[in-house]
Amino acid sequence: MDDLLAALDALAGEDLAPLFGPVLLDRLGPLLVAQNRLAAEVARTVRECEVSGAAEVDGLTSMGSWLRGHGHLSTAEAARVVRAGRALQHLPALAAFAAGAVTGEQAALIGRVAEPDQLARAAAQNVDLAAVDELLTDVAVTRPHADTAQAVQHYLDRLDADGPEPDPTEGRRLVMAKHADGSITGRFDLDAVGGERLQAALEAVVQAGRCAGDERTRAQRLADALVQLADNALASGGLPILRGHKPQVIVTIGIEDLADPATGRGAAQMGFGATISAARARWIACDGNITRIVIGPDGVPLDVGRSVRLVPPHLRRAAEVRDGGCVFAGCGAPTWWCDVHHLIAWIDGGETSLANSALLRERHHTKVHHGFRVERQPDGRWRTWRPDGTEIRTGPGRTGPPLVTAA
Incomplete structure (x- = not known):
């Protein structure tokens, strides 16, 4: 040895x-x-x-x-x-x-x-x-x-x-492990029919979500599709009641961190125990409910205010009619995959109005919170810019270097 x-x-x-x-x-x-x-x-x-x-x-x-x-x-x-x-x-x-x-x-x-x-x-x-x-x-x-x-x-x-034909449910397994940063890894085992159902659902989302300039690997596209399926199920309102409430993504963050434009790593706590940054919490708040909770000096809640829908149903419907889907260049994901994004953040004084709203699918919503920018032109067209100020352009003849546009 x-x-x-x-x-x-x-x-x-x-x-x-x-x-x-x-x-x-x-x-x-x-x-x-x-x-x-x-x-x-x-x-x-x-x-x-x-x-x-x-x-x-x-x-x-x-x-x-x-x-x-x-x-x-x-x-x-x-x-x-x-x-x-x-x-x-x-x-x-x-x-x-x-x-x-x-x-x-x-x-x-x-x-x-x-x-x-x-x-x-x-x-x-x-x-x-x-x-x-x-x-x-x-x-x-x-x-x-x-x-x-x-x-x-x-x-x-x-x-x-x-x-005898085995019970397909007996061999099904799903194991998830949560890491210190709140991310999740896991593995699953499905029978042939269950696996076919999952593959069919994921592939439908993967193919519908393909857009110009998509450089994600196959594994990344499948992972995004899985998250999108979860988003669709949560948004449908048809899932079973969880802990007395409809299943929802919960984020708790202090008002100072919410208002501070800094990244604020580890500032927010999610419902299943994961810790995320204040920047990520602000992104989630774009299309969520805000519930005010006043905490006393001993850390005990003193007052819980009523939930305020940042984007009321009638405004979301108007955005859906106007945009027709994700407005990020080359995407076009359907409206039911999209969040309503505040072009000027609500915490920074941006109004909850149709003029200040844009429909973005989850992946592109993340992009605009990490340096990308979307803007609606007077003629109604949407344009998208990268963090370096170059515009994302699509269509025939758009394969060369992107044009530099003033930010």
């Missing part, structure tokens, strides 16, 4: 900057093989730990929990390593894993055929498990990861062809 660590130290000490493409790829190939071999050794060791009950030394009952707590692996990754280790016991052809020709992910996929219930089905049907092992390992060695997953699933489906 000391020699292995010393070798890794030597590799880490090499300067890669002078190297170019072919040489780097020649270096990468053996590293991937070594990574697979290390993954195989980890899985083999985890399996022996599992058999011997080694996790109990640290007061734990399973190697999955040990890998999560001591190895800092995610729940899914810990389960994958445990499954790969178990597979090595029943699938000798997976020695290709130890040789570095199969990845840890592929080994865990193939390991599904060695789970106790699958082994029992195979034995009852006189399946030649050795042949299945060799076939799946050959696919893993010679084909992309997706082909391995498809081959394993095909085998499992054939193995249980006459079994």
Whole structure:
């Protein structure tokens, strides 16, 4: 083990900057093989730990929990390593894993055929498990990861062809983790039909939201679409009652921070505990309710004023009729995706009037609170400027450098 660590130290000490493409790829190939071999050794060791009950030394009952707590692996990754280790016991052809020709992910996929219930089905049907092992390992060695997953699933489906149709809701999972800055990451598992519904809904929003100059990655567009779906559901008013009220986004901020034009990081608290900046709170306030809460010296609310709709329904309807959708150059998202933005911020004295309003979808509403600017011309056309003062122009022949326009 000391020699292995010393070798890794030597590799880490090499300067890669002078190297170019072919040489780097020649270096990468053996590293991937070594990574697979290390993954195989980890899985083999985890399996022996599992058999011997080694996790109990640290007061734990399973190697999955040990890998999560001591190895800092995610729940899914810990389960994958445990499954790969178990597979090595029943699938000798997976020695290709130890040789570095199969990845840890592929080994865990193939390991599904060695789970106790699958082994029992195979034995009852006189399946030649050795042949299945060799076939799946050959696919893993010679084909992309997706082909391995498809081959394993095909085998499992054939193995249980006459079994009852599983309840699709039993396998559905959604796990979200909140970070210190209030952002959220997570993972989900859906059955084929549930996944198809989600993909159809997201793709509809993604395609409808495409506009000129959109440089977002596919992952960013999908994430924006997911947020837009949530916005649409909240705005519809048809969601179930939450804590005695219609579900809503709640932000609490002091009046000094709300009025101060500075960014004011960490100044506002959201309903589910996230902390955001005062600048972000001012953006949310563009199309929200303002409720005055007077706080006493001991931090206890003394008076809660009535909510004041900054943009009343009749004014929003007028903006919808006038603008027809998002006014940001090249967007055109429908009205029901849009917030009503104050061109001059309400906290800065801007009136809640049609002349001071603009419809903007969530993403572009964020943009105008980060330096972009929209302005309605006397002829009724909307124009959009970047933070550097250049105008965003769309249409045929507009692909060259943007024109510089006075801010």
